[in-house]
Structures are given as C-alpha cells and as structure tokens.
Amino acid sequence: MSARSGGAVAAVDLGATSGRVLLGYVGHDELRLTDVARFKNSPVRTLDGLHWSVLELYRDLVEGLAAAVRQEPQLASIGIDSWAVDYGLLRGGRLIGAPYSYRDERNAAGVQAVHAVAPAEELYRRNGLQHLPFNTLFQLTADRLAGTLDVADAFLLIPDLFAYWLTGTAVAERTNASTTGLLGVTTREWDADLATRLAIPGSLLPSLVDAGTALGGLAPSAQRGIGETRAVVTAVGTHDTASAVVAIPATGTNYAYISCGTWSLVGVELEHPVLTEASRAAGFTNEGGVDGRVRYLHNVMGLWLLTECIRDWERDGTTISLPTLLDQAAAVAAPVPLFDADDEAFLAPGDMPARVAAWLAAHDLPAPASRPELVRSILESLAATYARSIRDAAELSGHPVEVVHLVGGGSQNELLCQLTANATGLPVLAGPVEATAIGNVLVQARAQGFVAGDLESLRALVLRAFPPRRYDPAR
Numbered sequence: 001m002s003a004r005s006g007g008a009v010a011a012v013d014l015g016a017t018s019g020r021v022l023l024g025y026v027g028h029d030e031l032r033l034t035d036v037a038r039f040k041n042s043p044v045r046t047l048d049g050l051h052w053s054v055l056e057l058y059r060d061l062v063e064g065l066a067a068a069v070r071q072e073p074q075l076a077s078i079g080i081d082s083w084a085v086d087y088g089l090l091r092g093g094r095l096i097g098a099p100y101s102y103r104d105e106r107n108a109a110g111v112q113a114v115h116a117v118a119p120a121e122e123l124y125r126r127n128g129l130q131h132l133p134f135n136t137l138f139q140l141t142a143d144r145l146a147g148t149l150d151v152a153d154a155f156l157l158i159p160d161l162f163a164y165w166l167t168g169t170a171v172a173e174r175t176n177a178s179t180t181g182l183l184g185v186t187t188r189e190w191d192a193d194l195a196t197r198l199a200i201p202g203s204l205l206p207s208l209v210d211a212g213t214a215l216g217g218l219a220p221s222a223q224r225g226i227g228e229t230r231a232v233v234t235a236v237g238t239h240d241t242a243s244a245v246v247a248i249p250a251t252g253t254n255y256a257y258i259s260c261g262t263w264s265l266v267g268v269e270l271e272h273p274v275l276t277e278a279s280r281a282a283g284f285t286n287e288g289g290v291d292g293r294v295r296y297l298h299n300v301m302g303l304w305l306l307t308e309c310i311r312d313w314e315r316d317g318t319t320i321s322l323p324t325l326l327d328q329a330a331a332v333a334a335p336v337p338l339f340d341a342d343d344e345a346f347l348a349p350g351d352m353p354a355r356v357a358a359w360l361a362a363h364d365l366p367a368p369a370s371r372p373e374l375v376r377s378i379l380e381s382l383a384a385t386y387a388r389s390i391r392d393a394a395e396l397s398g399h400p401v402e403v404v405h406l407v408g409g410g411s412q413n414e415l416l417c418q419l420t421a422n423a424t425g426l427p428v429l430a431g432p433v434e435a436t437a438i439g440n441v442l443v444q445a446r447a448q449g450f451v452a453g454d455l456e457s458l459r460a461l462v463l464r465a466f467p468p469r470r471y472d473p474a475r
Helices: 054-073 107-117 122-126 136-146 158-167 192-197 220-226 240-246 277-281 304-316 322-330 352-362 369-397 414-424 433-448 455-465
Strands: 006-014 018-028 030-040 044-046 049-051 075-082 086-090 154-157 171-173 208-209 214-217 232-234 256-259 265-268 285-288 294-300 403-407 428-430 470-471
Touching: 006 030, 006 054, 006 158, 006 240, 006 433, 018 433, 030 054, 030 122, 030 214, 030 232, 030 433, 030 455, 049 240, 054 158, 054 220, 075 240, 086 136, 107 136, 122 277, 154 158, 154 171, 158 171, 158 214, 158 220, 158 232, 158 470, 208 369, 232 433, 240 265, 240 285, 240 294, 240 433, 240 455, 256 369, 265 369, 294 369, 304 352, 304 369, 322 369, 322 414, 403 414, 414 428, 414 470, 428 455, 433 455
Parallel strands: 006 075, 075 232, 171 208, 256 403, 403 428
Antiparallel strands: 006 018, 018 030, 044 049, 086 154, 214 232, 256 265, 265 294, 285 294, 428 470
C-alpha cells in the first residue's frame, strides 16, 4: 500500500494470560487484521511472591515483531498495549528484579499504609478510581515499605517498559497512567502532592504522553532482534481496555460496553468524570480514554473465574474442551446458585472450584453438582453482575443505555452473550473479538495519516469491517 491509500502497522496486545502480535492494514475504507504470533503469559511464584516473566514476554514480542517485519517490510508503526497497574522499577535504565503481578499478596500492607495517609474518600476525589487493592499506588507503597524504592530512580508501567526497551524513550501514556492512582482525574497530570505525602519520590514518575505520540524508531538492540525496519513505535491507548473501547462498533452514544476477557470492564464512555460519593460507594472508576474521553466503569472478575477452574481440572493431565463444556452448561435446565463475581476472594490464582463452593456454603447456597453446572453458575453470576453494573453506571452518570456492546474474547461465548442479554433486558451486540488489537491499530493508523477523524469515525470503520452479532433478551 502507498502512504496515501493506507498502510500497515503492528499491534502488540499483551494480556494477563496470553500475548499476540497482529498486523493491521488500514485505509480510508479498509480495516483488516492478520494474526502473526501468539504466546502464553503466566506469572511465576517464587519465595518472595508472584512475578511476571517480563524478559520472556519481551523475547516473545520481539520474535513476533520480527515475523511481522518479514511479512510486511513496509511496516510503518508498532504499538503496545497491556493490562494495567503493574510496572518495572529501574535504576540507571536497568530493570531491578522481576515485576510483581497485581495478584500478589503483598499489596495489603500498601493499602493500609496509603489509607493511613489519604482516606479512600479523598483518594476518589483526587484520582477517581474504584478501590482495588492492587492499584499502582498501593503496590508502590508496598515497595517503599520493603525498601525497594530506595534503589530505584524510575518506574515504568508494563507497556511503557517494553516501549522503552524497543526505543530508549521512557514515558507514561495517559490512559494507563490513569489506572495508577497517582494521576489527577481532572488535571490528567501526576498528582505530585499525593506522591509526596505517600513518600513516593516524584523523580520516579516519567513524562506523560497522549495516545498517538510517536516515541521513535527502534534502538540498535531491538533492530538486531526484529530486523531492519523504518517503523516507529507509537504510544497507543496502552491500557488494553482503552484500546478496546476505541474499537466499539457503536452507531450512537446511548450504549454500555463490556470488554470481556480475563477481567470484564463494564461501563459507559463519558466526557467528564463522576466523582460523587455514591459513585465511589458503588465501586465505579473514572479511567482515561483515548482523545480525553472518560471510561466510567466497574471492574468485574471476568472469565478468570472460568479459566482458573479449567486450569484446576487439567492438573491431573486431562484436557478440557471448552466448547464441549459450554454446550453442556447451556443444556443445564435446573436453576443454579449465583455468587458475587466481584468478591476479592476470587482474586488470587488456584483452587477456584473450591473457592466458589466455599463462598456458596458461607452464604447457605448449595454447590453445583457437576462441572457444567459450575460453569453455568459462573456465567450466570457474571451476567447478573454485568446487568447490575450497567444499571448503576446509567443511574450514577445520567447516561442512558439502550444497547450493550460486548467485545473481546468473551464475545465468542454465545451462552454468556445470551445470558447477558437476558439479565440486562437489552440487546447485546457481540464483537469484535480482537477489539483491543483493532483499537491499537486504529490509533497508530490515525497517527500515520492512514485514516482521519474522531473516535466515532474510527468506530464506523470497525462496524463496516467487523459487524457484530446480535443477541436479544429471551422472552
């Protein structure tokens, strides 16, 4: 493709259980993806906690980008998105240890120490975030208590760390920075006063950039692994949900979205944050979106509940067929017990079937008698939580909701989509599956001049390329 008619970019999309590299071809009326590489991503438990294998992950993404360059020598740009809140600490440009996973148990001490200085109500006024025990400011405080911050001179969120290794440019992209708890919800700048009060050195905080900012070409070390290319690295909506929301194929504004994967992010898109006490009490967060939008949403545990059950069942060496299991769950006719999919009891990995059974027993509810019944219980519990979150989002924000867009991997789960339509009483439009990668691609393409316009223009392109599947509530 010529630059005038469009071009090719590479999206690196890193999730908490897997990563992928895709090529995106974008023009005035063209949007298509080609799968280049996929690889696993799993935390590793050591004596001191749960860590990410970031060197292995970086190797995998470099190999994926090398394959992308071989396939598309005229590659124009590379963009990286990932899960939020986790980070690497550096000194003199060198990584200090393996980054912790947000599911590590060390965060409790950080929560207690932060709230002793800044109560939850004050934090919400400053950062607008739903209280989650793994938000970055709690993790950084845990590092401070352990003495780790004393030897660091910088911190970089995961996608920013990989962009730094590719280019040598150390920055923080705003959509992901908004999940740290240290970014002012109205100023969109680092909250230096809060950092000082929490004894987090302001010198650790990198310069902020917006999605669409060019970070530079590949450093020689990255060129050796990826190959000769003129592609620049572009900061996209580096929080994966920010990229996913870009790719919602909406035709109006009166919609809610569910970005459904390991986590489910359920909410609406706004122009301004909602910082009321009722919003805080309901557990809603105001995270930054591309082009200054606000992702007003509630974090729900998501398909982690299901994947952890399958991981537990496969420990004896058997292989579980997810399609078969979902068909069996769809055939369950008897009512199944529902549980609170928001409960922090389900945050840590391991023994998920036992923990669901324990939750139900503690609430005087019977445990499902079979694996299909447990799967049905999980999906119905998720759908009920989605419905409650959408009702709350609409009420708290004053934003009307007439349709639900469900994007991401969960959009392939027909049973979940139908149960969500039933629970919300609203039509559910499912897809695209690769919404995060598509949003990543579109921000790069716009920065390169391959497409133009606001988010609504980009979404119209998504709708034409990836029409969603409709699920109506059962009558």
